[in-house]
Amino acid sequence: MNALEINDVSFEYVKDISVIDNVSFSIPEKATTILIGPNGSGKTTLLKIMIGLLEPTSGTVRVYGKKPKDMRNNIGYVPQKLYFDKTFPITVMEFLKLADTSSEDEILSILESVGANNLAPSRIGELSGGQLQRILIARSLLGKPKILFLDEPVSGIDISGEQNFYDLIKDIQEKYGVTVVMVSHEVNVVSQIANQVICINKEMLCSGEPSEALLPEVIEQLYGKNVSLYKHQCK
Amino acid sequence: MITLELLQLEFMQRAFIAGIFLAPLLAVLGSFVTLRRMSFFADGIAHASLLGVALSILVGVAPFGGALIIGVVFGVLIFLLERYTSIASDAVIGIIFTTGLALGIILISLQSGYQPDLISFLFGNILAITWSNVWMIGILSAGILSTVILMFKKFTLTSLSEELAWTSGISTTYVNLLFYVLLSVAVVLGVKLLGIILVSALLITPPVTAKLVTGSFRSYVMASVVFSLIAFIGGLFASYYLDLPSGASIVMSASTIFIAVLLYTKILKKS
Numbered sequence: 149m150n151a152l153e154i155n156d157v158s159f160e161y162v163k164d165i166s167v168i169d170n171v172s173f174s175i176p177e178k179a180t181t182i183l184i185g186p187n188g189s190g191k192t193t194l195l196k197i198m199i200g201l202l203e204p205t206s207g208t209v210r211v212y213g214k215k216p217k218d219m220r221n222n223i224g225y226v227p228q229k230l231y232f233d234k235t236f237p238i239t240v241m242e243f244l245k246l247a248d249t250s251s252e253d254e255i256l257s258i259l260e261s262v263g264a265n266n267l268a269p270s271r272i273g274e275l276s277g278g279q280l281q282r283i284l285i286a287r288s289l290l291g292k293p294k295i296l297f298l299d300e301p302v303s304g305i306d307i308s309g310e311q312n313f314y315d316l317i318k319d320i321q322e323k324y325g326v327t328v329v330m331v332s333h334e335v336n337v338v339s340q341i342a343n344q345v346i347c348i349n350k351e352m353l354c355s356g357e358p359s360e361a362l363l364p365e366v367i368e369q370l371y372g373k374n375v376s377l378y379k380h381q382c383k
Numbered sequence: 384m385i386t387l388e389l390l391q392l393e394f395m396q397r398a399f400i401a402g403i404f405l406a407p408l409l410a411v412l413g414s415f416v417t418l419r420r421m422s423f424f425a426d427g428i429a430h431a432s433l434l435g436v437a438l439s440i441l442v443g444v445a446p447f448g449g450a451l452i453i454g455v456v457f458g459v460l461i462f463l464l465e466r467y468t469s470i471a472s473d474a475v476i477g478i479i480f481t482t483g484l485a486l487g488i489i490l491i492s493l494q495s496g497y498q499p500d501l502i503s504f505l506f507g508n509i510l511a512i513t514w515s516n517v518w519m520i521g522i523l524s525a526g527i528l529s530t531v532i533l534m535f536k537k538f539t540l541t542s543l544s545e546e547l548a549w550t551s552g553i554s555t556t557y558v559n560l561l562f563y564v565l566l567s568v569a570v571v572l573g574v575k576l577l578g579i580i581l582v583s584a585l586l587i588t589p590p591v592t593a594k595l596v597t598g599s600f601r602s603y604v605m606a607s608v609v610f611s612l613i614a615f616i617g618g619l620f621a622s623y624y625l626d627l628p629s630g631a632s633i634v635m636s637a638s639t640i641f642i643a644v645l646l647y648t649k650i651l652k653k654s
Contacts, residue, residue, distance in 0.1 A: 199550055225550040232543050236418055238600040246540040247551060271598060291551070 149212075150174040151295050151327040152198060157207030159193055167193050168204070169351045179343035180321050180328040184335060186371055189349040191331045192228065195299050198329065199225055211295060224288030224296040224326070228303055230280065234273035240283055241268045247290045255290065261323065262286045262316060278305040278313065289320065295327040296320070302332075314340050335371070338362060389623055397517050398509035398576070398629065402615040404524035405573055406585065410611035411531055412569050413586040414604045415562065417594065418542040424461065424563075425583040427476040428570045431457040431483025433579060435571075436504045437490035446504060447516060451571045457483055458567030462560055507578030507630030509619070520572050527565045538562060539600065577630040585611060588637040595648045610640055 152175040159168040167190045175181045185191045196202040198209055200216030200223075211219040244255045259265040264282040267275065275283065281301055288296055298317070302310045318341050321328045332338075338345045338358045345361050347354035353369050354361040389395050416422060435453030439446040457479050464475040491501060503511035512520075531538065541548040541558045549555045573582040593606035617640075618633030625632070 201546060201549060220550055220552040223550055225547070227544070227546055230544055230547070233418060233420070235594060236543075236600075237594060237597045237603040238539075238543070239598070242600045243543075246536050246543075287547075 149177050151177040151212060152329065153208075153210045154198070155208045157194075157197060157204045157209060159190070159197060159202065160205045161193075166205075166350060168197070168348075170207070171348070171352045172207075173346055173352060173355045175327065175329060176344065177327050178321075178325050180317070180330065180341050181344040181346060182338050182342040183329070183331045183346045183348055184338060184370070185333065185348040187333055189333075189370075191333070191348050192299055194348060195297055195329070195331050199223055199297050219294075221291060222294040224291060224293035226281065226284045226288050226296070226298040226301055228299040228301075228331075230284065232273075236271075236273055238272055239268070240264075240270050240272055240275075243272050243283070244287055244290060247287050250290050255286075258286045258289050259283075261289075261320070277303075278309045281305060281313065282316070285316070285320065289324065289326075292324075293326060295329065298328070298330040300331055300333065302334075302337075317341055335362070335367060389620070394510050394512070395619070395623065397512045397514060398619060401509075401512050401517050401520045401576055402619060402633075403612070404521050405569075405576055406589075406611040406615040407608045408524045408528055408569050409573050409582075409585045410589045410607040411528065411604060412566055413590040413611075414593075414607050415538055415542050416566065416586055417590045418539075421566075422583060422587050423473055423476050424458075425566065425570050425586050427461065427480035428454050428458055428567050429574050429579045429582045430480050431487075432571050432574060433487030433501075433504065434483040434490070435487075436501060437487040440494060440501065441490055446501075447519065447571075447575060450504065450574065451568060453483065454567045454571035455564055458563045459560070462563040466556070466559075503578075504574060505579050506628060507574070507576050507581060509576065509622075509629040512575060516575060520575065523568060523572060527569055530561070530565060534558065534561065577633060581630045581634045584634040584637055585614065588634075588641050589614060592637075592641045592644050595644050610637070610644075614640055 154174070155172050157168060157171050158166055160166055171194065183191050183194065193202065197204050198211070198216060200220065209216055211223065216223065241252065241255060244250070256265055256268060259268060262282045262285050264279060264286060267279060267283065272280065272283065301317070302313050305313055314337060317328060317330070320326065342358050344356065345354065345358045346352065347361070347366055347370055349370055354363070354366045390399065416425060432450040432454040435450035436446040438453065439449030461475055461479050464470060465472050502508070537548070537553050537558050540551060541553060541555050545555050548558070570582055570586070573585060577585060589611035590603070590607040592610045593603050597603040597606050614637035615633055618636035619629060621627060621636060622629040622632035
């Protein structure tokens with residue numbers, strides 16, 4: 149069964165200027181799919197369309213057969229960045245209690261599974277980028293989602309923390325059997341955790357298993373000649 | 384003894400009861416206002432409510448009701464313009480604020496003679512609070528506080544991140560609209576006590592003071608209420624015994640607490 153189906157979706161912020169142009173694909177259930185593309189390629193816009201935060205200008209989106217708006221209780225979402233007043237006095241535990249009616253024990257158990265059980269009494273404004281991302285993942289898991297969307301989740305994490313983070317996503321996918329959809333501008337992440345890759349640069353340039361879909365000419369189309377030249381030189 | 388003497392005066396009893404309702408209400412809503420960076424909204428509604436006062440004077444009805452209606456209308460208008468146009472929030476509030484104020488001034492200029500209601504709305508006047516005002520303040524404050532308690536989690540999450548709130552199944556449009564309406568009503572209620580020019584002080588200063596000394600959201604809201612009540616009672620006493628304007632005394636009382644707490648936290652950090 150497909151967790152998500154997108155048919156002929158286009159999107160314009162300004163009339164007649166497409167950010168997403170006639171994109172169609174499906175995402176299999178209980179797998180990890182990564183949307184890649186360069187900066188400004190429309191990945192985040194597409195993700196916001198998939199979770200229902202934006203309405204497509206044309207086309208349809210179905211999450212488990214329903215409109216995203218009607219599936220919000222089954223969707224987990226980790227934004228690229230959480231913009232909030234860093235001086236605001238709210239603890240991690242209080243923040244997580246806002247999500248739903250989970251008990252403190254359930255929250256602590258989820259925090260443990262994302263390696264952040266010691267952060268419960270900390271103020272969220274005092275957390276590092278990586279710690280905050282873990283808390284946002286914990287929060288998204290509290291509602292027991294069927295599908296988890298992550299928007300550039302390692303953007304606030306240093307290189308050494310990235311690998312740990314990808315391992316965490318892998319563990320979560322296996323432990324909770326959740327469908328993972330992740331947006332990234334990094335090609336390298338695909339080979340590490342993706343079952344499926346979708347390449348976006350306003351329109352869809354590839355879709356399928358990473359080994360079959362991520363051909364050198366596709367990467368060149370996505371990131372330009374220099375990237376492929378660099379890769380060839382490395383080889 | 385001194386307290387009892389003061390509370391034997393009927394106008395002080397009315398002011399005291401009205402303030403005991405209003406101070407916690409403004410503090411609780413102010414806790415969200417500072418999180419949402421909406422301080423200018425409160426100022427805008429307070430100033431625009433002058434139109435309601437002017438319209439009421441013109442048609443010869445009690446200005447409080449007119450100010451409440453116009454306050455809510457402008458609150459909803461600001462919400463709609465913020466939501467459905469690309470105009471920046473501060474620009475929207477700036478336009479609404481000055482339009483309401485200008486219309487109010489024009490209407491008042493059509494009236495001849497001294498307007499005591501107008502002066503009491505501009506600067507606040509505890510002498511101008513009637514028992515019917517106290518009832519209205521009490522009932523509306525209790526209603527708004529009950530709604531905030533019921534919606535507490537939704538208001539907090541929507542204030543922190545609309546995106547997260549929406550993906551959690553919260554109808555952020557309705558939650559925000561409700562917050563704007565409740566805040567508009569509370570601001571106009573506060574105008575009666577503190578005046579158009581000073582009302583936002585009791586909405587902002589106690590929560591900002593509380594933020595300096597608290598580490599959790601629950602303690603922050605509770606400390607805001609405590610600071611607000613101390614500021615109100617202290618200001619009212621100062622106003623009576625020093626023969627000062629009540630609204631300004633309450634605001635100065637809140638500012639004094641803020642400065643004291645700020646200095647205390649700075650000294651504490653250094654030592």
